[in-house]
Amino acid sequence: EVTYSAVLDVYAKVGKVGEVMSLYERGRASGWTPDPIAFSVLCKVFGEAGDYDGIRFVLQEMRSLGVQPNLVVYNTLLEAMGKAGKPGLARSLFEEMIEAGVTPNEKTLTALVKVYGKARWSRDALELWERMRSSGWPMDFILYNTLLSMCADLGLEEEAEMLFEDMKQSEYCRPDSFSYTAMLNIYGSGGKVDRAMELVEEMSEVGVELNVMGCTCLIQCLGRSKRLDELARVFEASIERGIRPD
C-alpha cells in the first residue's frame, strides 16, 4: 500500500506518465485501495501533462472508491486545474473543500489565485483575498507574490499597491525580490518611471537586491519613456553590482 504510492511518485518524478497509469491499474487489479497520497501523485502527473481527462479520471476514482480528498490532494487538484485552464471547476472544487471542513493553507490559496490569474479572473482573485483576511486563512509571501504578479499581468496598479502595502504591514512576511519585480513590472508597463525609480531606492534601503528580472523591467520602463541617459546609468550600475545581462 505504502509501496505503491511511493513507487508511483518515483515514476512521477521521472515524468513517466504511462508507467504511472499502468502501475496504478495493476495495483487496482490486485485489490489495492489507493490512499490520498496515490491520488495526489496522479494529480501531479496529469497536472504537469495538462491532461484534463486524467484529472477527471482521478476525481471519478476517488468518488467511486469513497476516498475523501485531504488537503494535499485538493492542492494538487487545484494546481492541475490551473494548468488545464479550468477556473470555474477550480472554484467549485474549492467551495466543496470548504464545505467538507478542510481548511485551506497557503499552497491551496496560491494555487487558486494562480488559476484565476491565468484566466484573467481578477475579480475572483481579489475577492478571495478579502475572504482570506476575514477567515483568518494563512497567508505568506508566496501567496502575496502570486497576487502581485497577477496584478502585474493585468495592469491592476491600485490593487497591487494595496497588496504591497498590506504585505509590508503583515507580521508574517516582507516583500522580497519577487514582490519588487512585480511592482517594477507594473510601473514599467504603466509608464510610471518615477515610482519605479523610487522603488529601486527603497530596495537598497531595505536591503532587497535588484536582480536581472527587476533590472529588465526598469530598463524597459526607462526605454519606453525615452530616458536613455538614466537607462544607461542603471545598466552600468547593475553590471557593477554583479548582474549578468541575459
Add this chain to the structure above:
RNA sequence: CGACGUAGAGAGAA
C-alpha cells in the same frame, strides 16, 4: 516509509 505552491524580457513564424 511516500505526495503539493510564486516573478521579468524575447528576433522570425503562427
